[in-house]
Amino acid sequence: MAHEYDLVILGAGxxxxxAAIKASQLGLKVxxxxxxxxxxxxxxxxxxPSKALLRSAEVYSTMKNSLEFGVSANDITLHxxxxxxxxxxxxxxxxKGVQHLMKKGKIDIYEGIGRILGPSIFxxxxxxxxxxxxxxxxxxxxxxxNVLIATxxxxxxxxxLEIDGEYVLSSDEALQLEKLPESILIVGGGVIGIxxxxxxxxxxxxxxxxxxxxxxxxxxxxxxxxxxxxxLKKKGVKFITGAKVLPETIEKGEVVTIHxxxxxxxxxxxxxxxxxxxxxxxxxxxxxxxxxxxxxENGVIKTxxxxxxxxxxxxxxxDVIGGLQLAHVASHEGILAVEHMANLAPHELDYNLVAKxxxxxxxxxxxxxxxxxxxxxxxNVKTGKFLFKAIGKALxxxxxxxxxxxxxxxxxxxxxxxxxxxxxxxxxxxxxxxxKVLDATHWEVANTIHPHPTLSEAxxxxxxxxxxxAIHS
Numbered sequence: 001m002a003h004e005y006d007l008v009i010l011g012a013g014x015x016x017x018x019a020a021i022k023a024s025q026l027g028l029k030v031x032x033x034x035x036x037x038x039x040x041x042x043x044x045x046x047x048x049p050s051k052a053l054l055r056s057a058e059v060y061s062t063m064k065n066s067l068e069f070g071v072s073a074n075d076i077t078l079h080x081x082x083x084x085x086x087x088x089x090x091x092x093x094x095x096k097g098v099q100h101l102m103k104k105g106k107i108d109i110y111e112g113i114g115r116i117l118g119p120s121i122f123x124x125x126x127x128x129x130x131x132x133x134x135x136x137x138x139x140x141x142x143x144x145x146n147v148l149i150a151t152x153x154x155x156x157x158x159x160x161l162e163i164d165g166e167y168v169l170s171s172d173e174a175l176q177l178e179k180l181p182e183s184i185l186i187v188g189g190g191v192i193g194i195x196x197x198x199x200x201x202x203x204x205x206x207x208x209x210x211x212x213x214x215x216x217x218x219x220x221x222x223x224x225x226x227x228x229x230x231x232l233k234k235k236g237v238k239f240i241t242g243a244k245v246l247p248e249t250i251e252k253g254e255v256v257t258i259h260x261x262x263x264x265x266x267x268x269x270x271x272x273x274x275x276x277x278x279x280x281x282x283x284x285x286x287x288x289x290x291x292x293x294x295x296x297e298n299g300v301i302k303t304x305x306x307x308x309x310x311x312x313x314x315x316x317x318x319d320v321i322g323g324l325q326l327a328h329v330a331s332h333e334g335i336l337a338v339e340h341m342a343n344l345a346p347h348e349l350d351y352n353l354v355a356k357x358x359x360x361x362x363x364x365x366x367x368x369x370x371x372x373x374x375x376x377x378x379x380n381v382k383t384g385k386f387l388f389k390a391i392g393k394a395l396x397x398x399x400x401x402x403x404x405x406x407x408x409x410x411x412x413x414x415x416x417x418x419x420x421x422x423x424x425x426x427x428x429x430x431x432x433x434x435x436k437v438l439d440a441t442h443w444e445v446a447n448t449i450h451p452h453p454t455l456s457e458a459x460x461x462x463x464x465x466x467x468x469x470a471i472h473s
Contacts, residue, residue: 001140002122003108005031007341008129008144010114010287013040014047015318015330016150017098022338024105031142032107033114033131038098041152042327044091049175050195052087054359057202061361068398078203080180087175110140116147116288116314126292126311146313146341149301150334151287153280153319158187160247161276167256168274171196180205181272185258187245189216191358193277194228198360201235208238208269210245210260217358221370221419223385223405228421231362231401240269250274282320298322305348307337315341329354355433357426362402365429368417368436371407380410384442384466388422390473391461392453399423404462406442413441418459428456442466 007023009016012034023030037044066073102109112133122128122143129142155170157163165173171192180203186193189211201207209216216239217225229239240262249259249268257270282300294309295302300322307315315337318330332349339346358364374381389400402422409416418432435445446463450456464470 001138003031003140003142005029005108005142005144007031007146007148007338008033008114008142009148009150010116010129011040011150011152011283011318011320012038012098012102012109013150013152013318013330014042014327015152015334016040016148017102018331019148019150019317019334019338020107021101021105022335023341024107026338026342026344028338028342030105030107031110031144032102033110033112033129033142035111035113035134037095038102038109039091039095041154043094043098045172045175047327048091048094049087050171050199051359052090053083053175054195054199054361056083056086057199058361060204061202065398078180080203081178084178110142111135112140114142114287116291118288118291125313126288127313130288146315148334148337149287149309149314149316149320150318150330151283151320152330153282153325155276156279156281157276158245158247158278161187161245161250163276167252168250168276170276174275182206183255183271183273184208185210185256185269185271185274186277187258187274188277188279189213189239189241190219190277190279191217193275194232194358194360196275196277197237198232198235201232201237202361206238206271207236208240208271210243210269211239211241212244214242216241217364220358220364220366221405221407221417222372223403224364224366224419224421227402228358228360228362228364231421232360234401235361240267280319280325282322284320306340306346307333308340324351324354324356326354326356353433353436355429357429359426362399362422363425364421365425366417366419367429367433368415369407370417370419371405374407374409374416379416381416382408382410382466384408384462384464384470386458386461386465386470386473388455388458391455391458393455393457394423396453397423397455404458406445406462406466408442408466413443415440415442415445420458422455422458424455428459431456431459 006028009032012032110131112131114129117128131140183206186209189209215225243260243262245260251257255270256274301316317333319325336346355367384406387403388394405419407417442463450460461470
């Protein structure tokens with residue numbers, strides 16, 4: 001049976017379902033095709049479940065150190081089954097919320113796999129969607145005026161290092177662990193690897209991170225990476241940077257053992273589990289792209305600034321187009337794509353204005369250029385930095401590691417970048433992002449009165465520090 005729509009969206013993750021709601025608000029008739037659950041990876045296998053586990057790990061770690069706050073807690077026990085139950089309850093609650101929003105928007109949901117067909121009796125151009133229904137019923141045919149591909153991504157692995165779910169895990173399998181391992185090797189010291197390292201060490205697991213680059217979090221400002229490694233090392237995480245993992249050497253028995261080249265030597269590393277955290281791979285297979293003129297470059301779909309593919313009525317957003325693989329980016333891309341379909345002339349997204357977060361302990365957040373990037377682009381750079389150990393609220397929280405760092409153009413006084421590591425900085429970064437959107441100078445940030453006592457005082461002090469005028473240092 002054929003059904004006509006203004007827009008059909010392949011994938012109901014954060015990017016897809018937000019785009020669907022926006023299209024519905026604009027009066028478009030919308031359908032979404034999803035083979036899994038509404039909310040996609042972010043809700044069920046990524047952002048939300050990992051942050052739920054991180055919060056439980058934070059509480060457990062705080063309770064073990066409660067005497068610092070004058071509270072004596074005996075027989076502190078981690079019930080990991082309860083941790084997982086809490087995680088699932090959060091997911092289920094949010095999932096019901098998304099279902100409600102889709103129903104409210106009168107958005108049709110097709111549970112199954114959607115594939116783009118080439119020119120056919122339904123349409124002279126590619127774009128008709130054939131849905132292989134999950135319930136085994138006959139395929140549904142959807143005939144849209146526009147298509148939005150939002151099929152997301154999946155964990156990437158290294159050739160020869162296959163995920164088996166027992167010894168070798170991706171983040172998908174790690175989220176479903178029924179009990180914690182005593183020890184774990186994490187291959188990859190990027191954002192996901194560092195969040196897992198932070199979480200697991202707070203849960204009491206022995207953690208070793210093997211990172212190919214010469215530092216962890218290589219896309220962050222160099223000083224941030226250095227402080228993150230120092231803080232996590234103090235907690236017990238062991239870091240081996242400049243390590244080339246050799247997948248062909250893996251051995252599985254009572255433990256999993258793998259070798260890596262490090263400083264000219266071949267060294268063995270063993271643990272109960274091995275977590276592969278080397279990025280994510282776009283889901284471009286099995287959706288019918290071969291029936292279109294859509295271009296794929298370096299494993300992702302190529303689009304223009306408004307997310308149109310080479311087939312102008314077919315758009316793509318989120319992880320499937322590469323770039324910043326972040327849920328909030330996918331959502332915004334989806335909104336802009338829908339506005340473009342509706343001829344609303346949206347503004348092009350400036351990715352340099354997007355805030356990025358790492359939910360480790362301590363947390364990390366940034367927006368704009370790193371110091372190295374700013375210098376590479378030819379800016380005359382000056383910086384301001386302020387430590388959380390001089391902030392009263394940080395002392396109250398008992399979390400004094402970290403700092404706020406501002407990168408400023410010496411010629412124009414414009415803010416080029418803001419980088420934070422410390423308590424609750426993921427909740428503070430939006431101030432810096434707004435400053436970037438408004439093209440603020442550091443003195444405008446400095447003259448914003450930050451209430452006392454708050455962690456955000458560190459932003460104001462760092463802005464003053466650019467000109468050597470910080471009050472509390």
